Amino acid sequence: MTAPALATRRYGLGAGLAGAALNYFKYWMLAAAVLCFAVPLLIAQYAGIELSAWYYAVNAGKWFTAFVGGGFVFTLLPQMIAAGLTRRELAAAMGVFGVLWSLALGAVGLAGLFAERAYYGAFGWSQGIDATSGIAPIGSAADTAAFAAYLPLLFLAYFAAGTVIGVASYRWEHAGWLLLVPVLPVVFGLDVALYSTEPVGPGWIGFLGRFIDEWGRGPLAAAIVLATAVLAVAARRLLIDVPLRSKQA
Amino acid sequence: MSLSVTLRDVSLRYGAEAALTGIDLDLEAGKIYGLLGRNGAGKTSLLSLVAAFRKPSTGRILVGGEPVWENASVVSRVALIREGGDFDDTETVKATIESGSIRPSFDTEYAYKLADRFELPLKKRVSALSRGKRSVLAAVCGLAARADLTMFDEVHLGMDAPTRDAFYKELLAEYLERPHTVVLSTHLIDEVANYLEEVVIVDRGRILQHADIEAFQGMGATLTGPAAAVDALGLDALAEQRLGGTKSITVASALDADTRERAAAAGIEIGPVGLQDLFIHLTDPNRNGA
DSSP: OOHHHHHHHHHHHHHHHHHHHHHHTHHHHHHHHHHHHHHHHHHTTTSOOOBOHHHHHHHHHHHHHHHHHHHHHHHHHHHHHHTTOOHHHHHHHHHHHHHHHHHHHHHHHHHHHHHHHHHHHHHTOOOEEEETTEEEEOOSHHHHHHHHHTHHHHHHHHHHHHHHHHHHHHHSTTTGGGGHHHHHHHHHHHHHHHHTBOOSSOGGGGGGGGGTTTSOHHHHHHHHHHHHHHHHHHHHHHHHTOOOOOOOO | OOOOEEEEEEEEEETTEEEEEEEEEEEOTTOEEEEEEOTTSSHHHHHHHHTTSSOOSEEEEEETTEEOTTOHHHHTTEEEEETTOSOOTTSBHHHHHHHGGGSTTOOHHHHHHHHHHTTOOTTSBGGGSOHHHHHHHHHHHHHHTOOSEEEEESGGGGSOHHHHHHHHHHHHHHHHHSOOEEEEEOSOHHHHGGGOSEEEEEETTEEEEEEEHHHHHTTOEEEEEEHHHHHHTOOOEEEEEEETTEEEEEESSOOOHHHHHHHHHTTOEEEEOOHHHHHHHHTOTTSTTO
């Protein structure tokens, strides 16, 4: 590998990780899609359909994304450093990975919402979300697009949150996971506030969202960008001088 | 191109505990070094610093004349292989080998050739490998890294004797084909002694000795002959063996001319000291000045 290739391998690694992760989890996503389209059909035999099943899948995907960010960095850190990568290169690779993964899942989320919209429309069902003020239909095609437009950003926020916790857990073997305490309520709260709803997960974690859900989507999106940037910087800072653990005999 | 290693006043602390103190060390490029030390002496800590697995508490570490810490052009040419390897246990052997290609010099074809030779099951998950096979996988990845500075930290401990022998031979063949700097950290001293050009002994976080192998062998001697004659020399033996009327002793000091003459006259054969015996003597906690 020449010097220029060495200088850019971090980006190739990040893209490779995103591709490998999407390939690895493609059947999980396919299974989620099948469930989201099959379950409403079953429920419709007994009750009316008012809620978007896909929205629940997308929300589960956010938690899953946090696990992917945290799990990958926790696992890759010793492996990649031992393979001659610097911590800075790994941090950059994780950044590329997070952005590509979030864009891809955002696109899957958007496509699923539109497919579901057509599917629900064919059966005359209502595609809504369980908002704090009751069940709220997502709305027109433009509303659906606007609704889904924030998904890549939210996936990225969850990815950054998971990565911070993953690096911290490697760095401080017994205490790193405690970063869950400040990180999760912030990210979950912003998610709660953005959609004025409770994403899948323990509702009490998103209590911070109750104080800011009147801000409107623009300021909230800006707050999510800021939170994501802070989390990315924190993850990089924790990673940049982390020692590799001693091997257990 | 081989890489040299320079450490200047390097120390490493784990909290309040000093793992290494005041380390000054120069390793020339293109040689095979043995890194010896008792358990907890600081061998792994020292190698971890050279490979930038850890940052030193104080001091300077240069590899190939450049600082090693977070230096992509240097660390990409340095391989530290720890016992058991730094692998993702959920991956297959094949995926683990292929992940090595992040290193510019990694030779995947050679890795598969070695995997075949050492009978590594490519489809098996790393977590399902025996300790021995895991050691082999680590060694394969280390050899195939084709790094300019390759350090094996007790990698061969899990291997059985024939596999270790094959590993040493492959290591030597690779070294002859592509001269580079090799550091072997091991407790199996006598097994590797013939491959080493220089030896570094670490003891209680400090460099105790660093010399070429001949200098070490000249630090003592082995005397073998009739037991009574050997005893009559009155030497302080580090180790001794007896078989019938024949006795062999190891001494940790160079023999003076008079002793050599008396030994020769008594039919005693004088040979070089075993590195392991010397190591045991030098790192004896009860030894003055150690």
